[in-house]
Amino acid sequence: MHELALMQDLMACAGEIILQRHVTKVNRVFLSVGRFSNVLPDALQLAFESMTQDGVMKGAELEIGYFPASARCGACGREYAADGFPLGCPGCGSDDFMIISGEEVYLQRMECEVDDQDGQD
Numbered sequence: 001m002h003e004l005a006l007m008q009d010l011m012a013c014a015g016e017i018i019l020q021r022h023v024t025k026v027n028r029v030f031l032s033v034g035r036f037s038n039v040l041p042d043a044l045q046l047a048f049e050s051m052t053q054d055g056v057m058k059g060a061e062l063e064i065g066y067f068p069a070s071a072r073c074g075a076c077g078r079e080y081a082a083d084g085f086p087l088g089c090p091g092c093g094s095d096d097f098m099i100i101s102g103e104e105v106y107l108q109r110m111e112c113e114v115d116d117q118d119g120q121d
């Protein structure tokens with residue numbers, strides 16, 4: 001399952017932050033999901049729940065936000081937001097385009113409780 005592997009990567013990333021910042025508890029995790037990422041939010045949620053059964057992530061909530069995609073025109077080179085259809089270039093009308101972002105999923109931020117001596121951001 002694509003979402004499970006993805007969530008494992010994101011959790012590894014979160015794990016590093018948790019170690020660095022001396023996080024004692026994670027309350028909420030915010031993910032940014034590209035419009036064209038093809039991930040299923042329900043599957044992400046399930047994967048997240050299966051990985052937050054214990055430890056500092058236990059009981060954490062997952063919040064998923066979306067960001068628009070962008071594309072580059074193969075004909076004129078223009079870069080533009082491709083958040084809706086049609087996806088063709090607004091400059092020259094070409095359908096020869098490449099998606100340059102909007103397929104990725106990343107950890108946007110976490111709401112955490114940290115050890116006092118390290119402060120909070």
Ligand SMILES: [Zn+2]
Pocket residue numbers: 073074075076077078089090091092093094
């Ligand atoms: Zn163009």
